[in-house]
Amino acid sequence: MTAETIDTGRIPAELRPLMQALAGAGGALERIIRSGSGELGAAVGTNAGGDGQKALDVMADDLFRDALAGAGVRWFASEEQDDAIELDPQGRLAVAIDPLDGSSNIDTNVSIGTIFAVFPAEASAEASFLRPVRQQICGGYIIYGPRCAMVVTFGDGVQQYALAADGVFRLVESRMVLPDCSFEFAINASNYRHWSRPIRAYIDDCLAGIEGPREANFNMRWIASLVAEAHRILTRGGIFLYPADARKGYEKGRLRLLYEAAPIAFLIEQAGGGASDASEAILDQRITSLHQRTPLVFGSAEKVARVSAYHDLPETEISALFGHRGLFRA
Numbered sequence: 157m158t159a160e161t162i163d164t165g166r167i168p169a170e171l172r173p174l175m176q177a178l179a180g181a182g183g184a185l186e187r188i189i190r191s192g193s194g195e196l197g198a199a200v201g202t203n204a205g206g207d208g209q210k211a212l213d214v215m216a217d218d219l220f221r222d223a224l225a226g227a228g229v230r231w232f233a234s235e236e237q238d239d240a241i242e243l244d245p246q247g248r249l250a251v252a253i254d255p256l257d258g259s260s261n262i263d264t265n266v267s268i269g270t271i272f273a274v275f276p277a278e279a280s281a282e283a284s285f286l287r288p289v290r291q292q293i294c295g296g297y298i299i300y301g302p303r304c305a306m307v308v309t310f311g312d313g314v315q316q317y318a319l320a321a322d323g324v325f326r327l328v329e330s331r332m333v334l335p336d337c338s339f340e341f342a343i344n345a346s347n348y349r350h351w352s353r354p355i356r357a358y359i360d361d362c363l364a365g366i367e368g369p370r371e372a373n374f375n376m377r378w379i380a381s382l383v384a385e386a387h388r389i390l391t392r393g394g395i396f397l398y399p400a401d402a403r404k405g406y407e408k409g410r411l412r413l414l415y416e417a418a419p420i421a422f423l424i425e426q427a428g429g430g431a432s433d434a435s436e437a438i439l440d441q442r443i444t445s446l447h448q449r450t451p452l453v454f455g456s457a458e459k460v461a462r463v464s465a466y467h468d469l470p471e472t473e474i475s476a477l478f479g480h481r482g483l484f485r486a
């Protein structure tokens with residue numbers, strides 16, 4: 157009898173072994189992070205996407221891969237693996253994972269996370285992962301913060317589980333709803349000069365505050381952990397933007413569609429929010445390669461729609477000096 161790792165009452169029966177495995181590995185990773193030595197942040201190589209790999213990236217990847225091997229998972233794709241791996245030929249699930257998100261924060265004791273997307277397993281890895289985003293059957297993340305929590309959707313609302321002292325993830329919220337009443341935006345403003353004009357216009361209008369087209373004062377956050385930003389926005393609203401920019405390698409932004417944008421978008425839409433590539437819904441996209449990047453904008457539906465509309469404005473209006481946008485009064 158395997159030890160209980162998560163409340164299973166609100167988890168679809170066919171996904172319970174998977175969720176128990178993810179919770180068990182997540183709990184183990186939380187203990188490593190909480191008590192780990194300084195080497196967790198040591199550089200150990202580069203991954204398929206060309207990003208630097210930290211020791212904890214590799215440890216997390218090994219941990220989740222081993223845990224999923226006995227959980228009905230046939231195909232395993234990871235940010236830290238060049239290609240998908242077959243774990244169990246009898247498995248009926250395909251899991252794509254960012255085993256450790258927010259790696260630049262490992263040494264700074266800032267919240268980091270794990271992100272996962274689940275699809276039905278097909279006969280090949282390609283067919284299992286290179287498909288419409290909407291065919292996801294489960295998406296979620298684990299946040300290793302002051303409170304370790306798992307947030308997950310199975311397509312019928314968003315559930316939150318908190319890691320209790322006994323090592324079990326306990327259901328604490330059965331239907332998270334994204335609040336629409338926040339004037340907070342999250343973007344890495346150091347890249348301002350690299351952004352497109354519509355993105356600069358959108359941020360300029362936020363910065364213009366009460367005297368500007370938005371007629372409201374905004375606050376800014378940037379944690380550099382996608383999971384931490386998503387958790388804040390699910391909890392108190394706002395908008396996150398990691399747009400495409402002019403830097404080499406950032407033509408499609410920084411974040412990966414399969415195991416970052418797709419699961420986050422699934423959660424955000426299930427909580428009543430919106431998620432796009434700055435123009436089109438993420439859930440309407442098709443995944444064409446394991447590590448493909450996509451611009452990502454998510455948060456309250458109205459704010460995400462506004463960013464898309466800025467991309468539709470005539471060039472004459474895409475000027476940060478333009479007073480009241482013709483399309484929006486406030």
Ligand SMILES: O=P(O)(O)OC[C@H]1O[C@](O)(COP(=O)(O)O)[C@@H](O)[C@@H]1O
Pocket residue numbers: 207235254256257258259260344380381382383410
């Ligand atoms: O360092 P930047 O350019 O601000 O990017 C921060 C973003 O990069 C990421 O850390 C990328 O994820 P990984 O750490 O898994 O590579 C996101 O979590 C975060 O939103």
Ligand SMILES: [Mg+2]
Pocket residue numbers: 254256257258382416
């Ligand atoms: Mg990541």
Ligand SMILES: [Mg+2]
Pocket residue numbers: 213235254255256257258259
């Ligand atoms: Mg990562």
